[in-house]
Amino acid sequence: MDHQQSLSELRAQVDDINMQILELLSQRARIVSEIGKIHTAMGNAHYDPAREAEMLTRLQQANKGPFSNQTIQALFREIFRASLEMEEQQARAKIKVQRKSADERTIIQLPNGAVIGDGGFQLVAGPCAVESDEQMEEAAAALAARGVKIIRGMAFKPRTSPYEFQGMGETGLQIARRVADKYNMAITSEIMDASQIPMMMDYVDIFWVGARNMQNSFLLKALGKIDRPVILKRGLAATLEEFLYSAEYIVASGNPNVILIERGIRTFEKWTRNTLDIGGVAVLKLESHLPIIVDISHSAGRRDIAKPLARVAKASGADGLMVEVHPNPPVAMSDAKQQLSIPEFNALMDELVELA
Ligand code: PEP
Ligand code: MN
Numbered sequence: 562m563d564h565q566q567s568l569s570e571l572r573a574q575v576d577d578i579n580m581q582i583l584e585l586l587s588q589r590a591r592i593v594s595e596i597g598k599i600h601t602a603m604g605n606a607h608y609d610p611a612r613e614a615e616m617l618t619r620l621q622q623a624n625k626g627p628f629s630n631q632t633i634q635a636l637f638r639e640i641f642r643a644s645l646e647m648e649e650q651q652a653r654a655k656i657k658v659q660r661k662s663a664d665e666r667t668i669i670q671l672p673n674g675a676v677i678g679d680g681g682f683q684l685v686a687g688p689c690a691v692e693s694d695e696q697m698e699e700a701a702a703a704l705a706a707r708g709v710k711i712i713r714g715m716a717f718k719p720r721t722s723p724y725e726f727q728g729m730g731e732t733g734l735q736i737a738r739r740v741a742d743k744y745n746m747a748i749t750s751e752i753m754d755a756s757q758i759p760m761m762m763d764y765v766d767i768f769w770v771g772a773r774n775m776q777n778s779f780l781l782k783a784l785g786k787i788d789r790p791v792i793l794k795r796g797l798a799a800t801l802e803e804f805l806y807s808a809e810y811i812v813a814s815g816n817p818n819v820i821l822i823e824r825g826i827r828t829f830e831k832w833t834r835n836t837l838d839i840g841g842v843a844v845l846k847l848e849s850h851l852p853i854i855v856d857i858s859h860s861a862g863r864r865d866i867a868k869p870l871a872r873v874a875k876a877s878g879a880d881g882l883m884v885e886v887h888p889n890p891p892v893a894m895s896d897a898k899q900q901l902s903i904p905e906f907n908a909l910m911d912e913l914v915e916l917a
Contacts, residue, residue, distance in 0.1 A: 586640065590647060597648030601655070607648040613641055657812045658805050658819070658849045665850040669790045669818050671747040671766055675710035677790075677820055678852030682917070683881035685749060685792075685854060686906070687713030688888075689896040690726065691733035697740040699888040703903040705744035707910045712741055713885070714748040714765070717757075718895055719773050726894040734764035749792055755783035762789070772796050772824055772859075775807050785814020794822045794856070801841050805849055821845060821853040822883060825860030834862020834899070837870060842877045852880035858899045864890070867901055868912050875916055884909065 600607050620637055621630045628636075653659055669677040677683045686709050688700050701712055714737025718728035729736070734750060741748045747766035752758065753774065761768065767790045774780055775796035784791045791811055795804045808819045823842050825835025837860035845853050855874035857867055867884065874882045887893045887900040901909060 589640070590644060593644040593648060594651060597651055600648070601652045607652065608645055616641070653802070653805075653848075656805070656809045657817075658808045658851055660848060660850045667817060667819070667851050669820060669852060671711070671790070673710060673745050673747050673766075675747055677711075677854070678880050681880075682875055682913070683711065683854070684709050685711045685713065685881065685883040686886050688715070688893065689713070689858075689885045689900055690715045690718050690894055691729050691737050692894050694736050694740075696888055697736050699903075700886055701740045701744050701746065703888070703906065704886060705746065707907065710746055711767070712737070712744075712746045712748055713883075714738070714741065714750045715769075717751055717753045719751070719753065719771050720895065731760060731764075734761065738764045752780070752784070755780050758783060758787060762787070765789070767792050767820070770794060775799055775804065778807075778810050781807060781810035782814045785811040785816045787816060788818075789816075790818035790820060791816060792820045792822055792854070794824050795826070795838075795841075797835075798827050801844055801848070805845070808849070808851060819851050820880075821849070821851050822856050823853065823860070823879075824856035824883075833860070833866075835860050837861065837873075839873055839877050842874075842879050846878045854881040854883050855879045856883040858883065858885040858896065858901075862899050864899055864901050864905060867905065867909050871909055871913060872916060875913070 597607055617634055617637060620633055624630055624633050666678055668679045675683065686704050688696060691697055691714055697714070704712060714734060716728045716730055716733030716737065718726060720727060737748050737750065748764060749767035749769045750761065750765045751769040751771050752761055768784055768787075769792045770777075770780065770784070772794045773796070775794060776799070793808055793811065799807070804821065808821060811819050823838055823845070825833070825837045828836040830836050837855070837857075839855070842853055842855060855870070855877065857870040857874060861867070861870055871882055871884070884906070885896060885900040886903065886906040888903060890897055890900040890902050893900050
């Protein structure tokens with residue numbers, strides 16, 4: 562037998578073994594997928610490091626070469642990783658906020674006729690916090706003049722320090738409601754605790770869950786039991802998967818009207834307050850049918866890049882943007898550095914009109 566002939570014969574054997582390995586891998590994947598379903602049903606984590614270590618030890622004990630134990634470990638680790646990824650993907654595919662088809666979308670209708678998620682680009686704007694009648698009146702008049710339909714009416718402020726302005730409370734909601742009604746605007750306002758729901762129902766059109774409360778599952782479940790839309794902000798250091806699971810809490814509890822907001826995440830960067838994850842916005846549009854809005858204020862922490870961020874938000878396929886606007890930003894009681902003045906807001910609107 563010449564070399565050429567034995568080479569082809571050996572290669573044929575390798576091809577055959579490849580097919581057997583493929584068949585075994587697929588068989589293994591099907592079984593792992595069954596295990597994954599049981600884990601999901603039991604509410605267990607898919608990754609079990611103890612089980613993985615046990616399998617690797619057994620493989621090493623059985624290994625007679627020629628591959629080193631290290632190589633066998635690396636090869637099987639790869640198989641374990643692929644299986645875990647598959648299990649997690651299957652679990653995600655089942656959740657309610659996951660997109661099931663390319664044209665699936667959640668459209669939020671507000672009592673004043675404003676719509677979010679219909680393919681248009683909706684604006685949510687207003688001061689960081691309600692500070693006075695005059696401040697809200699001035700802001701609302703300017704916003705209404707440019708067609709803004711959803712105003713921030715923040716009365717409870719989750720500040721870093723307990724010694725900073727904490728918001729006006731219910732009085733602030735009363736001011737916001739009066740002003741919003743005057744200009745036919747919907748109000749969104751941040752809720753801190755489920756106990757505030759009954760009181761806030763009298764004032765707000767969209768409940769707002771801030772970044773610090775994204776994983777307050779009790780609050781999320783409570784908001785799932787009411788029939789009013791909820792804006793959910795991404796946590797300060799939340800992954801996209803964690804973000805979607807938080808939205809899932811609300812939807813799974815019975816309220817399908819959830820709007821996501823990307824507000825920047827914590828990174829090492831200091832020249833912006835947070836790092837706007839615009840790639841994350843594009844991924845969320847692919848993964849979920851929920852509308853997503855880009856917060857160009859808290860992600861930046863500065864007002865001088867509002868225009869480019871708004872352009873980027875629009876180009877990302879987001880359903881709208883959120884921007885803080887104050888009649889006199891330097892004296893604002895919170896987030897003074899990032900709120901736009903009314904002329905700056907008008908310039909931003911000019912920019913958006915040009916884009917459209
Ligand atoms: C806000 O938008 O009012 C706010 C407090 O932002 P975040 O929760 O994203 O910090
Ligand atoms: Mn703010």
